[in-house]
Amino acid sequence: MASNHPLIESRQQEVIEDFSVFDDWMDKYEHLIDLGKDVPVIDDARKTEEHLIKGCQSRVWLAADVADDGGVIFTADSDAIITKGLVGLMVRVLSDAPAQAIAEANLHFLDAIGLHQHLSPTRSNGLASMVQQMRLYAAALAARQS
């Protein structure tokens, strides 16, 4: 993974800056809850097994589509508010970027904001699975484009 696509990189910087004001986990979670409110919600009709992410304690649905300009549009939802915040965070960083750039993104911001521990291979929260699924969608879309 070389340098990031400028859009992904600038979004990551924004997020790092946003989170830098919080020195307490509860504030971070408060912010995540807010982020969840802005997630572009997946169509109810698409909340199927196919769009369900495995490996989360809560249920997370995620879909990826390509906009006219070639950027990827993610829509998502979850029955848990913080999980929805996590997916909202990822959507904020990755949406609108080109598929190939998403598939190859270096998501260093997770480390910077202290969420890398949520990437551990535990099966309780789905951040690792979400990230993986977003990359897979992007890779599939990229393959279709080329």
Add this chain to the structure above:
Amino acid sequence: MASNHPLIESRQQEVIEDFSVFDDWMDKYEHLIDLGKDVPVIDDARKTEEHLIKGCQSRVWLAADVADDGGVIFTADSDAIITKGLVGLMVRVLSDAPAQAIAEANLHFLDAIGLHQHLSPTRSNGLASMVQQMRLYAAALAARQS
């Protein structure tokens, strides 16, 4: 187990005294090797599966008979010299005593001479099995006598 039969008790005291001069394990083993030489040897014809003691790394054969005076006579053998010494030690303490007394003997001398660790439920040496077998023989003989 109340107080021991006088014969068994005095033999134990003798053994404790014998061993008291050794402060080194090698000297104790030397003495055991000597004891092995005095074991009344079991008839070759009786070295059968029936007289083999289970749970020893070496093979130990042991038989028990009743003398005219009612005392138990043990005969034994082993293909390992130290094991033979251990069985010799037990024979020295228990032979000639009445069956019932053997079955119920309190073998405190093993503790006193530092051999109690050989009584641990490890399967490598057969002291625990020997003691158990001698008690079983004695109990069987006692039952037959009464």
Add this chain to the structure above:
Amino acid sequence: MATTSLPERIRRDFPVLQREVHGKPLVYLDSAASAQKPLAVIEGQREYLSNYHANIHRGAHHLAQLATEAYEGARTNLANHIGASGTEEIIFTSGSTDAINLVAQSWGRHNLSKGDVVLVTQMEHHANIVPWQMACEAHGARVEPVNVHADGTLDLEDFHACLETHQPKLVAMVHASNTLGTINPISDLCRAAADAGALTLVDGSQALPHMSIDVAHLGCDFYVATAHKAYGPTGIGFLWGKKEHLEAMPPWRGGGEMIQRVSFAGTTYNSLPHKFEAGTPHISGGIAFGIALDWMKGIGMDEIAAHEADLVAHAHSALGTVKGVRIIGTAPHKVGVVSLVAKGIHPYDMGTLLDGQGIAVRTGHHCTEPLMDHLGLESGTLRMSFAAYTTTREIDVAVAGLERALAMLR
């Protein structure tokens, strides 16, 4: 009764309880998942590894003798602790799960056949369901569950009806539920099962840390538990079985230790308990398990049980004041487990926001999915679980933390 409370006396024995999480003092309410370890256990294991580690049983040398004595001493300790009639009835396993699989596979091989039933309850842990499903599938038998009431107690009427209808070969049931806390009336259940001609296996994983156990009094045929929930190390647990059953069962795992004689012409097996203990055992784990039993005995199981009953009562009443919260499992006799749900809120969200405040609880189905399905709790529950070292103050902190979490989530 001592004048200082139990946790006041023992908390300093638990190094982890002195730590912080996310800058807050740790409040550890996840003991049903795994208990923390007292210094005696930690240091006993270290002492073993530092001073007398050796492979056991067959070694003639001094360290092997010391290690064997310590390991077999733990077996004796455990046999006494649960009222076994002898050490040959104690099989060390890697945990409860391993122990139940041993019975399901070994006993199942000769005793389950087409049309047979293994009866379980709807409140079983997966460890006491899946091994039976697998064994039943292999032999054409089937698993049937006994109903659980909405309050978390076992439906005794259904239990008797199931014995009658299914004539099960074996009844597998939990002594105390890890999700509901419910303590089942095991000796009554075992008597009824025996009258119906069924063997009984009791999963004591949550009972061992919380109460005194006497298998003879319970009247079961098999009893299993795991050390790590009872202040002991990970990787070890046990199966107790009546000697006659264990004698009749074929070995399950082959290898060293469990044999009497090996040759290509034919192999003969060792006597109990070794027949079921193939390979090098978890020596340091066994020894430390024995130390954990001593530690519990030193406090007294009755004092631990009384303390936990107080904690449960305190938690029930403190949670009663929290709006929208419903306690799942309100049986009259419970171990230190309190499950709850809050209307419209996902347990995972509550758990995460408690973690943010340094409070460790568990959320989800707690490896009891069929129970969650039965109770209509598809997202599971939030579970607080207690041990001898838990304080009422910690429960208060958790309840306050929960209120804060709910305020953020609503």
Add this chain to the structure above:
Amino acid sequence: MATTSLPERIRRDFPVLQREVHGKPLVYLDSAASAQKPLAVIEGQREYLSNYHANIHRGAHHLAQLATEAYEGARTNLANHIGASGTEEIIFTSGSTDAINLVAQSWGRHNLSKGDVVLVTQMEHHANIVPWQMACEAHGARVEPVNVHADGTLDLEDFHACLETHQPKLVAMVHASNTLGTINPISDLCRAAADAGALTLVDGSQALPHMSIDVAHLGCDFYVATAHKAYGPTGIGFLWGKKEHLEAMPPWRGGGEMIQRVSFAGTTYNSLPHKFEAGTPHISGGIAFGIALDWMKGIGMDEIAAHEADLVAHAHSALGTVKGVRIIGTAPHKVGVVSLVAKGIHPYDMGTLLDGQGIAVRTGHHCTEPLMDHLGLESGTLRMSFAAYTTTREIDVAVAGLERALAMLR
């Protein structure tokens, strides 16, 4: 090459090596039975139990995250250490024995049937014989052994003949013999087996502590080993298997962790590696195993191997001067294992008299009875076995001790 010898540099890491036995400094020559543990392993386990113990995988709280990361980190470490293609190929077990039983029972269920053959060698440990005998008996298959030469090397001609004659479904063979020290030419053997259409399982119990291992280069299908012989804790080991095989195999133990969804209507299983890891794992053991691997890597497997080769050469030549002693196992490539017999003397007597001098060796059949029968050694051998911390001086002390013992016994 460092100027100080390897043991000089590392002995202080091993607390037990500072102790006395029967008033003499301990000379521990029983590392093939179980290796002693470096401080890093002992303290790592203690640190875990003191500071971040929690049940893993399903816990959302901080300690559970830390414990999960450490445990799964050990899996990654191990996967790298043996050249696995991914962590899903690493199944933690309670040891080598458990790992072999897993394959014999799970793989055996769908792959062994009437008339099939599992090929083993005459130098296998019971752990690599008995599970196959049990699995073969269950399915009407049989176990056939490959001949071993008098010098302790595998009879390669017979190996090829057996592949041809028996067309085995699987070949189970030891990487390095715990009794003879022989290192088998595993990559050649695996290639030949694969050409004959057989899968291969390699028992690496004695290889893991002594050499670098690359399963891809070896070309086997399954590889097992146990931590306690490789400076790690008791109660943990692993099975490595090619993903395609592990995917195709049914689960063996049922319970928590290994499921995806449980219901009385039907249960579905988790993905690899969890499918084979039912129940709470030996968390502290896994973490400490990872530390042991790091410790070995810190020294370098090549340096350990070279040191042990020196020790074996030294022992062979020192023992060559002892009257009546015969070394059993003189293969050109050996791990740090030297077995011997003395004419007319029972190995148990020699072992006991060495123990009296503080020297720990092992005597008997070393869980390789068929090998002992084959070599006509009904009382077994006396085995000295070495590790990274063993010194040539210790071997000299042992040889002198042996001479003293023989003098007493003759």
